[in-house]
Each structure stands twice: as structure tokens, then as C-alpha cells.
Amino acid sequence: MLMAVIYIWPVDSVRWGGGHHPNWCPDGRSIVMNLVEVVSAGAVGRLTRLLERVAKRVGLRYFSNAFCMRFAIFDYMGSDFRIVAKSHFGSGHPSLSLDGRHIVTDCYPYERVAFGDGTVPLRLIDIENDASKCLVRVPTRPNYEGRYREYRIDPHPVWDREGKLLIFNAAISGQRSVFVADLSGCL
Numbered sequence: 001m002l003m004a005v006i007y008i009w010p011v012d013s014v015r016w017g018g019g020h021h022p023n024w025c026p027d028g029r030s031i032v033m034n035l036v037e038v039v040s041a042g043a044v045g046r047l048t049r050l051l052e053r054v055a056k057r058v059g060l061r062y063f064s065n066a067f068c069m070r071f072a073i074f075d076y077m078g079s080d081f082r083i084v085a086k087s088h089f090g091s092g093h094p095s096l097s098l099d100g101r102h103i104v105t106d107c108y109p110y111e112r113v114a115f116g117d118g119t120v121p122l123r124l125i126d127i128e129n130d131a132s133k134c135l136v137r138v139p140t141r142p143n144y145e146g147r148y149r150e151y152r153i154d155p156h157p158v159w160d161r162e163g164k165l166l167i168f169n170a171a172i173s174g175q176r177s178v179f180v181a182d183l184s185g186c187l
Contacts, residue, residue, distance in 0.1 A: 008076065008077060008078075009078070010031065010074060010075070010076055010077055010078030011033075011035070011072075011074065011078060012078075015035060016035065017036055018035075018036035018067060018069070019033055019034050019035035019036055019069075019072075020033065020034050021033055021034055021092065021093045021094065023093065023094060023095055023096070025073065025096045025100070026096060026097070026098045026100070026159075026163075027100075029075050029076055030073055030074065030075050030076070030080070030096075031073070031074055031075070031076060032071065032072070032073050032094045032095070032096045032103060033071075033072055033094065034069050034070070034071065034072070034090035034091065034092075034094065035069070035070060035071075035072040035083075035090070036067050036068070036069055036070075037067070037068050037069075037070045037083065044066070045064070045066030045067065046066075048064035048065075048066045049064050049066055049067055051064065052064040056110055061110075061112075061116055063112040068089060068090075069089055069090035069091060069111075070083045070085075070086065070089070070090045071083065071084050071085055071088070071090045071094055071103055071105075071125065072084070072090075073096070084103070084125075084127045085103065085125045085126075085127050085130050085132070086130065087130050088123075088125055088130070088132045089111075089112055089113055090105075091105055091106070091107035091108070091111050091112075091113050091123075092105045092106035092107040092108065092111070092120075092154070092155070093105060093106055093154065093155070093156045093157065095157060095158045095159055097159055097163050097187075098159065098162075098163035099163065100127070101126065101127055101128055102124055102125060102126055102127065102187065103124075103125040103127065104122065104123070104124055104125075104135070104157045104158075104159065104166060105122070105123055105125065105157065106120055106121075106122055106123075106138075106154065106155035106156065106157055106168070107120045107121065107123075108120070108152075108154070109140055109141070109152070115137065118139060118140060118141040119137045119138060119139050119140065120137070120138060120140050120155065121134040121135075121136070121137055121138075122134070122135045122136050122137075122138060122155060122157050122166070122168060123135065124183075124186060124187075133186075135166070135181070135183070135186060136181065138155055138168065138170035138171075138179075139170055139171045139172065140152060140153045140154070140155065140170065140171055141153070141171055141174065142171050142174050142175070142176060143174035143175070153169050153170065153171045153176055154169065155168040155169050155170060156168060156169055160180075163187075164182065164183055164184050164187075165180055165181065165182055165183065166180070166181045166183050167179070167180050168181070
């Protein structure tokens with residue numbers, strides 16, 4: 001059987017630089033992901049970005065505002081590109097609700113929206129009102145993280161088919177677990 005594969009680049013490397021975790025939206029045509037918004041690309045911006053990386057490597061919490069992670073939504077061809085919830089930092093693994101109004105996302109323990117103690121928020125971002133709330137604070141450090149933190153636990157929150165339940169991972173007492181939360185009263 002002969003199959004044809006077509007490659008499409010909806011986001012070029014300049015716009016994608018530093019971005020991560022694309023996820024299909026419920027419409028099956030759009031993508032939500034974290035992309036870096038370059039606020040200051042000059043020498044000062046590059047220097048503060050370098051300081052941010054050094055701080056992270058030595059375990060300090062310093063975040064440059066020269067390059068800010070934001071949530072972006074665009075169609076699979078790269079058109080209809082828009083940054084959403086502009087006053088909130090992008091992070092983790094975003095997932096768009098069925099009605100397209102909310103993004104639920106986690107973050108890595110070292111990101112600016114994390115609590116800095118190994119727990120991270122599962123945030124509900126209201127796109128229409130540009131508002132955010134922490135749904136739950138979850139522990140993400142396993143008993144053994146590995147030399148390069150390769151055994152970390154990312155919550156990866158996602159919606160169920162009806163858009164009422166949230167499924168995510170966490171490390172309760174250092175053990176990997178999967179959870180289901182009813183969001184009926186939160187939306």
C-alpha cells in the first residue's frame with residue numbers, strides 16, 4: 001500500500017522559538033499551544049534571558065520579561081493566528097474546552113507560575129474575560145526524579161468528551177497517580 005504524507009508548517013521557526021506543546025482544539029482544525037512573545041530582542045533582552053537560564057540551572061527563581069510565554073490559537077494551516085488571554089503567562093500543556101472559552105493548563109515546577117515547592121497549579125484560563133483561577137494545586141515530584149529530572153510527573157490536564165471532567169496526573173506521596181475532577185461547578 002502506498003501512502004502520501006503531506007507536511008504543513010503552520011508556525012514557522014521564528015514564531016515557534018521557545019514554544020511547546022501543541023494540542024488539537026475540539027473543532028479538529030485549530031491548535032492551541034504555548035509560544036514565546038519576544039518583548040525585547042536586543043542585547044538587554046538576550047542578557048536577561050541568559051540570566052534566567054543561569055538562575056534556573058542553579059536552582060533560583062528569576063524570570064525575564066524579555067521573552068514571555070503566551071497561549072496561541074491558530075488553524076492547522078497557520079492562519080487565524082491569535083494570542084489569547086494576553087495578561088496570563090503561557091505554560092505547560094494547554095487544552096481548550098469544547099465551547100472554546102477556557103484553556104486548562106499545568107506548568108513545570110520551574111516555571112514562573114509554579115509555586116516553587118514542587119507543586120504546580122492546574123489553571124483555568126477564561127479567554128473571554130482574560131481571567132485565570134487555580135483549580136487545584138498538585139504535587140509533581142516523584143520519590144525519585146532521576147539525574148536529569150526525566151521521571152518528573154507532568155499533570156497533562158485534558159477535558160473529557162463532554163467538557164465537564166478534567167483528567168490529570170499528580171504525585172501523591174511521591175507516587176504517580178491519575179485523577180479525574182468534576183468541573184461542573186467551576187465553569
